[in-house]
């Protein structure tokens with residue numbers, strides 16, 4: 001049975017967690033990476049996740065994307081409860097409903113930009129929606145690079161291909177983990193602009209982990225994590241307001 005049919009009515013959030021707890025290890029090596037996190041990622045919104053190193057940002061992203069099993073609580077993509085899925089269903093959900101952009105571009109070197117973009121759909125046996133793919137290609141400015149292999153592209157162009165690949169299947173949600181970490185600031189700004197454009201013009205949903213207040217300012221909302229908990233959030237952020245919040249927050253941590 002298709003997984004969508006098994007579950008509850010449509011949710012308004014593209015993804016949500018409640019009481020999401022992730023514990024690694026046991027005994028002396030036990031680490032509570034996420035401690036009962038409640039969070040929603042609104043459909044058609046761009047959310048940044050920030051927090052100090054080790055605060056649980058990547059773990060939250062991996063658990064919400066179905067890349068890592070959760071210890072307790074609930075994680076949903078749309079109306080699908082991830083904990084109810086078997087491995088195979090989870091693989092299918094990730095392929096069909098989730099797009100990923102990583103710091104390393106993760107493109108296949110022997111394939112062209114276009115083939116890389118449409119590879120996940122080719123694997124799934126689905127033919128790409130040509131009008132949609134054309135729109136993405138125009139949005140990320142790759143029209144004259146589609147036949148190039150990754151080695152013939154700059155880092156910024158390779159990341160544009162990775163963004164286009166994440167968008168190509170019109171996923172329910174795109175998770176981006178430090179997508180500009182390997183790029184200079186001008187090229188990084190371009191990629192962030194494309195992510196913002198994909199949310200605002202193409203009505204996609206993006207959740208991005210970042211350390212950079214300038215990158216976070218491209219989002220509609222910033223969620224702050226510390227010690228595996230959500231401790232703050234900011235709407236319509238600017239780089240200054242994010243930095244300011246981080247400073248207040250560091251002050252609180254130092255004095256507590």
Ligand SMILES: Nc1ncnc2c1ncn2[C@@H]1O[C@H](COP(=O)(O)OP(=O)(O)OP(=O)(O)O)[C@@H](O)[C@H]1O
Pocket residue numbers: 024025031032033051052053054055056057058059060
């Ligand atoms: N596979 C693992 N096994 C054991 N502990 C882990 C594992 N992955 C993460 N952790 C621990 O969980 C906590 C949260 O890690 P996580 O990588 O989510 O933090 P982060 O906020 O993404 O950090 P950074 O900004 O440095 O990437 C850390 O204490 C980390 O050491």
